[in-house]
Amino acid sequence: MCIANISLRGLFIFSNVLVCNLQLLMGGVDLLYQDTNRLVSYEKNMAKQMQIKQQFVQKRHEENLRRKTRGEPLLPESEDIVEKELNLKPPIAPPRLDSLLLKQQVESHCDQAQKFASQGISKLYLAEAFQR
Numbered sequence: 001m002c003i004a005n006i007s008l009r010g011l012f013i014f015s016n017v018l019v020c021n022l023q024l025l026m027g028g029v030d031l032l033y034q035d036t037n038r039l040v041s042y043e044k045n046m047a048k049q050m051q052i053k054q055q056f057v058q059k060r061h062e063e064n065l066r067r068k069t070r071g072e073p074l075l076p077e078s079e080d081i082v083e084k085e086l087n088l089k090p091p092i093a094p095p096r097l098d099s100l101l102l103k104q105q106v107e108s109h110c111d112q113a114q115k116f117a118s119q120g121i122s123k124l125y126l127a128e129a130f131q132r
Contacts (some may be wrong), residue, residue, distance in 0.1 A: 005107040018116045025109040032102050038094040056082055 057077060064074045 010067060018113060019034055021109050021113040021116060025106060025113060027101055028106040028109060032099065032106060035094065035099045041090050042094055049088050049090065052086065052088065053079070053082055093102075 018125050057079075060075055060082070064077065067074055
C-alpha cells in the first residue's frame, strides 16, 4: 500500500507538469491564431489594393480612349504612375519566421504533453495493480 501511495504522488506531479504543458500549448495555439488573423488581414488588404489599382487602370484606360477620340493627349497608364497618383502604401507583411517558431513551440508542447500523459497513464495502471 505504501508503494501505491508513492506512485499516486508521482502521478500528481506528472499531472501538474501535464497541466502546465497544456496551458503553454493553449497559449501557443492562441498566438498562432492571432498570427493567422494578421496574415488573413494582410492578404485582404493586398487584394483590396490590387482591386483599387485595377479599377483605376480600367478608368484611366477608358478615359484615354475618350481622349484619343477627341484628339487630346493621353494620360499615363504605367503602374508606377498609378501608384503615385493613388498614393497607396502597401501593407506591411507579417513576419513569417514568428509563425514558424510558434508552430515549433506548439509541436514541442504537444510532444511533451503526450510523453507525460503516457507516463501518467502507465503509473496509474501500475498503482492500480499494486492496490489489488
